[in-house]
Amino acid sequence: DSGVTQTPKHLITATGQRVTLRCSPRSGDLSVYWYQQSLDQGLQFLIQYYNGEERAKGNILERFSAQQFPDLHSELNLSSLELGDSALYFCASSRTSGLGNEQFFGPGTRLTVL
Amino acid sequence: AQKITQTQPGMFVQEKEAVTLDCTYDTSDPSYGLFWYKQPSSGEMIFLIYQGSYDQQNATEGRYSLNFQKARKSANLVISASQLGDSAMYFCAMRDFNTGTASKLTFGTGTRLQVTL
Numbered sequence A: 001d002s003g004v005t006q007t008p009k010h011l012i013t014a015t016g017q018r019v020t021l022r023c024s025p026r027s028g029d030l031s032v033y034w035y036q037q038s039l040d041q042g043l044q045f046l047i048q049y050y051n052g053e054e055r056a057k058g059n060i061l062e063r064f065s066a067q068q069f070p071d072l073h074s075e076l077n078l079s080s081l082e083l084g085d086s087a088l089y090f091c092a093s094s095r096t097s098g099l100g101n102e103q104f105f106g107p108g109t110r111l112t113v114l
Numbered sequence B: 001a002q003k004i005t006q007t008q009p010g011m012f013v014q015e016k017e018a019v020t021l022d023c024t025y026d027t028s029d030p031s032y033g034l035f036w037y038k039q040p041s042s043g044e045m046i047f048l049i050y051q052g053s054y055d056q057q058n059a060t061e062g063r064y065s066l067n068f069q070k071a072r073k074s075a076n077l078v079i080s081a082s083q084l085g086d087s088a089m090y091f092c093a094m095r096d097f098n099t100g101t102a103s104k105l106t107f108g109t110g111t112r113l114q115v116t117l
Helices: none
Strands: A005-007 A010-013 A019-024 A031-038 A042-050 A053-057 A064-068 A074-078 A087-094 A109-113 B003-005 B010-014 B019-021 B024-026 B032-039 B046-052 B064-069 B074-079 B088-096 B111-116
Touching (some): A005 A087, A019 A087, A019 A109, A042 A074, B003 B088, B010 B019, B019 B111, B046 B074, B074 B088
Antiparallel strands (some): A019 A074, A031 A087, A064 A074, B003 B024, B064 B074, B088 B111
């Protein structure tokens, strides 16, 4: 158990809908990262927050947004869902954003868009 | 841009034998970190080992060691005394720190390891 929690574990929804994925980092970790794992794109970085502020942005679609709250939990919002958004979404956390800080991953949320 | 290459889509190893999973990387940044993660069939990503670009010695964590050859830009994972529970997907990843904020991990495509009796 990495100490990172993600809810829900599974999510099935329809095209055009909006969903929110939630992540609680390990106790004491200030940095939260979101990744998407799909069959065709592999593991891709989406976005990083550090202590409430956006720090780095990857291949995140405009239909997707995220935030980190004062209690450091984070939410990833996916809207106008398409079939291609079906994937495993991981949240990871680390103590800081420093080089040697390994990222600990949550169990992931498996999103299926029908 | 950073790139991680894992050329072995699948590997087989017998129980109790050692196995090497290959990883090469490409970056123009002098400061970077290399990571290996294990993803069992259950889906979670498990951190295994870390090597910093300025570390003088190869990293080791129990049965895992990282064969870091900076000049060749390779960071191969060596698993000694393989166990059935080592059967999983293994990902090599890199993080640079040159900008001070780019803490994302760039992943390779992974190697599926199967440990046999």
